[in-house]
Amino acid sequence: MYHQRIGGATYSFDGLVELLAKATPRRSGDELAGCAAESDAERAAAQWALAEVPLTTFLEYPVVPYETDEVTRLILDTHDRVAFQAISHLTVGGLRDWLLGVAATAEAGHTLAAVSRGLTPEMVAAVSKLMRNQDLIAVAKAVEVRAGFRTTVGLPGTLATRLQPNHPTDDPRGIAAAVLDGLLLGCGDAVIGINPATDSPKATADLLYLLDEVRQRFDIPTQSCVLSHVTTTMGLIEAGAPVDLVFQSIAGTEGANSGFGVNISLLREANEAGRSLRRGTVGDNVMYLETGQGSALSAGAHLGTGGKPVDQQTLETRAYAVARELDPLLVNTVVGFIGPEYLYDGKQIIRAGLEDHCCGKLLGLPMGVDVCYTNHAEADQDDMDNLLTLLGAAGCAFVIAVPGADDVMLGYQSLAYHDALYARKVLGLRPAPEFAAWLDRLGMMGTDGRVLPVPPLSSPLRGLASAS
């Protein structure tokens, strides 16, 4: 039981799970789960109380029981006590001060990388609840994480993009047209990744062959991915399909993962299968993972110690523990993707996007964000512009981009290819170096790093979308 006096009133919090939830900035998903603070004052009190919790507490009192949850077991069993040494004396509040103090130093990248494996998801979630948006940006920017396959993702000064050419019937011509559009706008350096409309192994294989042929034909230094269920991809690896990256959605509890039809050992197996193909050139990170606040609650798998609902942001960070076990090339939160029941409006989406990004990076992940919203949420393009710009400032590894911001298959708005150009220009960022060199070879890279407009008919890429 935690107690906190504030403004004349005393607030009590029954255990760490409740304290974490009440200390979370307001969001609809926690209200839905019934664990949110009831007033700003209660929230402020919870933050005070949380600030005084020693980090060691998180090692002693798991938020989800060790016995029944394999994610908890993963977190505690792989916790690096040596790395933890440097911060083991701190409280959560002290950790915020420490992080911001380090972030202002020249050797921040090194110092933060050194403690990364000593941090648990719950510690990182806790400290993020005390952090303002500017703290989330400043600390994230100071963390350096890179990963590679055919391009290097996460280098300082770069912003990569997933080119997402989805189509309602997986029509190869429509998909090729969207790929062409994206490449002409300088996108695709993180991955060219299709969500297949069907889960048919055959259709998935067709798409894999399509993307692989395009890549080879135009000698594009990038990786492809068809985001089917991991079991489908594993089957196709076995069948000899050209699989670069192995995709799966993951979540922060064993129950939520099982709702997704996966568990840690299956994912490890998938990682092995992917690596065994040795298709990478500059690196061998083969996993592509998506996460997003709310998925555990959506699966009814959000209860923690004492049967209390765990707030969605803490659960989200736990998914990063699963992710870092797999040395992924790409991880992104799909922040506004699910809907207003978890993140109500632009403000909540922006906050969650910055939290997920910062927490993921602190835990050592090459973190990207699907800057997006649905038509049932209270958000619009202005909110996305804001989030994109903030993430660019925060050193986000990659974002997702689709033609004109409109995903015609998934029914939501992500960024447009153009938006990546905007962010790169205004913030002085560049594509992944291997991809930038390729753009340069095609005459598409200005001396100032700007992706130049090229009429489609004068680009060799035009062949991509027609037979001639």
Next chain:
Amino acid sequence: MYHQRIGGATYSFDGLVELLAKATPRRSGDELAGCAAESDAERAAAQWALAEVPLTTFLEYPVVPYETDEVTRLILDTHDRVAFQAISHLTVGGLRDWLLGVAATAEAGHTLAAVSRGLTPEMVAAVSKLMRNQDLIAVAKAVEVRAGFRTTVGLPGTLATRLQPNHPTDDPRGIAAAVLDGLLLGCGDAVIGINPATDSPKATADLLYLLDEVRQRFDIPTQSCVLSHVTTTMGLIEAGAPVDLVFQSIAGTEGANSGFGVNISLLREANEAGRSLRRGTVGDNVMYLETGQGSALSAGAHLGTGGKPVDQQTLETRAYAVARELDPLLVNTVVGFIGPEYLYDGKQIIRAGLEDHCCGKLLGLPMGVDVCYTNHAEADQDDMDNLLTLLGAAGCAFVIAVPGADDVMLGYQSLAYHDALYARKVLGLRPAPEFAAWLDRLGMMGTDGRVLPVPPLSSPLRGLASAS
């Protein structure tokens, strides 16, 4: 009468004033004035219709009548037809395309400066209504405006700050303490500016002497200002007080300015009086002007042609016409200052801040923003972090900063001194060069441009706040 078909329905707009208002992104002040669009669809239709209005229309149909409003007369009588030439064939929608096209070129700063005097406030307001937040940022960033007095404000790569050391009773010791705090945190390069709690000429003079002595004693390359009513300042200039900058709040209609107790000729006189003192070193811009959406409506002076309410953002840009007539050193919108009746929440404040900043720069002003909110608005520090970061990316000339973000006299939250350090660090920005050199002389500037922490007792500045 303008008509627009969209989604099967036809919308009609009775004249330019109504069209501008309905095309404005949603905000409480326009709802209060009764001129806001009634649905998103109506707003989208108005934007379509507005996009097709030729720019020349704004020269023919003033939004506020020429006969009864001196701001309109100023706008039309000083309109530069030669500068306008380059864009005179465009519609409002075409102007957006033109601006963004130019912004992506290397000579953007020059091109935009060349048309600035050909743009009227209404043209700029109109185009901003079609622009997304990212457009407002990209275009503002491309505009270069500089002004100088003892420091140079507005240089690319810099972010200056007004140090605002207000006190409820204008107590000189309390004010000096707040000045010391700000200087130690590297703030004050745009101006050290006090809002006096009283309008007593005597008290104002005392503060002017205080600031001038501090400046001279520590040889600080900056300018001071006491933000009393312009008439008070003019009286004090006459009386020989050490006035660097002449302050006044201004608005976009003759009526609203008269509610502030000013008119254009009075302001011109004040400008002359200020310049006559020749106290500047690197430049002779002496005016400091504040604006803010909502002030005309608040004064009941917001009606335009045909007696129709003009939207608050269009009126705000008209205040910039008054400002540019005065070649100011500093102009800032006090964006979230007045309250939720004009800008309801963080989203509206952020949008308005980006609009005001971009429109002011396009019109040729060294534009700053008071990134702020009141306790009766739905906003918090996270919103301010967002706006500050976005403005930093947009090349904002300066922001306002107070101790701990809490103005104990004006009853609102502006930025903290610390926030300027954050923005400079994350976005790679520096203080005004003259001030940066001074910080360097005091050992407060790191090689990476970071303002170094200095214990107050080991700083020569400590004498500022005590007699020893």
Next chain:
Amino acid sequence: MNESLRPSGIEDSAARAFWADLRRTTQARIGLGRTGDALPTADVLEFRAAHAAARDAVHNPLDVNALAAQVNALGLGEAVHIRSRASDRSEYLRRPDLGRLPSDTATASDTATAPDTATAPDTATAPDTATARDVDTAPREGLSALRSTGADIGIVLADGLSPRALADHGVPMLAALAEILGDRYTLAPPVIATQSRVALGDHIGQALGVGTLLVLIGERPGLSVADSLGIYLTHLPCPGRADSERNCISNIHPPEGLGYTRAAQVAAGLVEGARRLGRSGVDLKDTSAETSLSSSAAVILEAADPLENSAVPGR
């Protein structure tokens, strides 16, 4: 919309024709051109109008009576209307938990264990009510109005996040399913569900006592596609089923999206597989396309008639 807004210098007409051609292969907003690094004004404005329309689409309610009349006309039995516990659209959006529960208190197991209790008051009066209803066209309501049928297959028409999708595609999709499944399996009378989430079907499926349940549900409306229908298949439906125990056929909205016949074929394949496997979900894969021709994607890069309806995935 006035094309005069398209700045003529930015895209020449050859490029326009190039993209116009490709645009026949996808609804995606490809080839929009650039003004500087940004989207051209016309596209920004078009986007805003589409966004306003898409937001409205979420909130427009389903015309249940009209749908029921069309469903009943198919002769598959008289449709019953099940409401979820979400009382209106706004609550539905914020409370997915309520959208998964039927509004009436009769639990599914009550109904299941007492399928022929003709003494239950509302059951006794049901025929009268039906007559009365014919006049005002409203279908019978509530879980208690469902009979356990023991049928092989149950079909739910659910509004989900796009009532329009159900209104546009629900009945033809139902007809296609009935045609392909009807002679192989027994079908329970169709059920209409409103303010519904996928998992509401578990209660309905249990109450109907069916072996496999197909929930036809409106997928969330996108900017260009606001009428997309999904089918979620659950074998041995009962409350508590996880999403990993279901299969999904998505993006049904011909002509651009998946066609009814193809979707029904996939569904039939999955039903067959689920019955063989004894369960649905991740272990069950759609192999209905396995027999189609291409083994590499090479062919797909060949010119195809752009006007041909591309409803068959992976061809």
Next chain:
Amino acid sequence: MNESLRPSGIEDSAARAFWADLRRTTQARIGLGRTGDALPTADVLEFRAAHAAARDAVHNPLDVNALAAQVNALGLGEAVHIRSRASDRSEYLRRPDLGRLPSDTATASDTATAPDTATAPDTATAPDTATARDVDTAPREGLSALRSTGADIGIVLADGLSPRALADHGVPMLAALAEILGDRYTLAPPVIATQSRVALGDHIGQALGVGTLLVLIGERPGLSVADSLGIYLTHLPCPGRADSERNCISNIHPPEGLGYTRAAQVAAGLVEGARRLGRSGVDLKDTSAETSLSSSAAVILEAADPLENSAVPGR
């Protein structure tokens, strides 16, 4: 709040003492220290708590009956309560226009032109009502309850944006004003106004028929200062006055803010000036400090007793 959160490495104790000393001169959040470039955690948390409290302060209503009892006890006449047209706190915040209008329909000019119409029904029953009210402590209400007094000065106690400011400082400020103005001028009975904006006073002043009106109003609550009172002076008040025709004395909240006596002195000086000038506003300046000693700010940099109440501006 636990000081353990203050990281000991960041500020040494000498610096702490230095700032603690200076903090006695201002409520501003000076000397907070730095963690990297950011505010230390303790200050961030303290800020959030203060913000939550300040937001509540805006919404807590004024206890009108308690205030009326205190006002009446001063013997300046019985206070009448005027409500604006804003019906609750939320409408008040969004609709400043309504906060400037009195709720009852009697227009100010009706009242002004019929000051002694004892036959008006509510006037006739006024004394009875007063007795009845003494029991339940609620003051008389409405513009129609005001008499045109022809007094030199009227005083309104208005909740404005900080009812707490009025509750804490309204009565002592009124007393200080009465003391300094009472023997020179005639005073109308005080008026209490709720959901009020400054300009509501114009209607009240006209109804009272006073020469100069002083509106004591709660200024918007800040983070550290939630109880600040302002006085807005309007000569010859009537609906339609611009803010440029008023004068303002702000930040009254002793001990840190301006003290009552000093504020009353400034007000008296402004009243005198306004009567001489025939108007209030920008042409009228507060010259009440003109006689104080320092002619340069040099002296103010000298050590001053930090405990001394610094209520006199410019000294």
